[in-house]
Amino acid sequence: MPILTLYAALAAFAAALAALTIYHQVVVRPALARAEMLLDVHDGLIGGGAGASGRLAALETALANQQASVERVGERVSELEALARTDIARVGFVRYDAFEDTGSELSYALALLNREGDGVVISSIYSRTDTRTYGKAVEGYKPAVNASDEELRAIDRARSTKA
Numbered sequence: 001m002p003i004l005t006l007y008a009a010l011a012a013f014a015a016a017l018a019a020l021t022i023y024h025q026v027v028v029r030p031a032l033a034r035a036e037m038l039l040d041v042h043d044g045l046i047g048g049g050a051g052a053s054g055r056l057a058a059l060e061t062a063l064a065n066q067q068a069s070v071e072r073v074g075e076r077v078s079e080l081e082a083l084a085r086t087d088i089a090r091v092g093f094v095r096y097d098a099f100e101d102t103g104s105e106l107s108y109a110l111a112l113l114n115r116e117g118d119g120v121v122i123s124s125i126y127s128r129t130d131t132r133t134y135g136k137a138v139e140g141y142k143p144a145v146n147a148s149d150e151e152l153r154a155i156d157r158a159r160s161t162k163a
Contacts, residue, residue: 090159098126108124117158120136121151
């Protein structure tokens with residue numbers, strides 16, 4: 001019996017050794033490889049390796065470029081906002097017959113205003129013998145001098161248009 005016990009012990013030892021080998025190949029070896037990779041990255045960062053400083057320098061450069069780009073965009077937006085306050089964004093147009101003896105609504109009032117309601121209203125009055133054109137300044141949707149009903153309607157139409 002001692003020989004059988006010896007063989008059984010050797011078989012159990014061989015089985016345990018085979019199980020440990022499989023466990024090492026399947027579980028331990030990949031975990032060690034990941035740990036080694038993390039350790040290399042850690043050592044590169046802590047030790048100030050060329051790879052780490054190069055990456056940090058690239059990140060700093062990219063950040064500086066991004067900040068400069070944002071500043072340029074902010075400046076451009078400010079310029080465009082200033083320009084938008086002065087552009088002609090609102091237009092009102094009214095055609096009418098200035099005199100009873102003329103038809104076809106050849107007279108007109110045209111309001112050209114910016115977003116704040118500043119600009120000009122232009123009137124052209126047509127008669128059979130001549131045509132006269134007038135211009136009046138407008139501030140805050142109000143004409144600087146007396147305005148005709150048609151000019152006031154043109155200003156109101158300009159005010160109601162979407163800027």
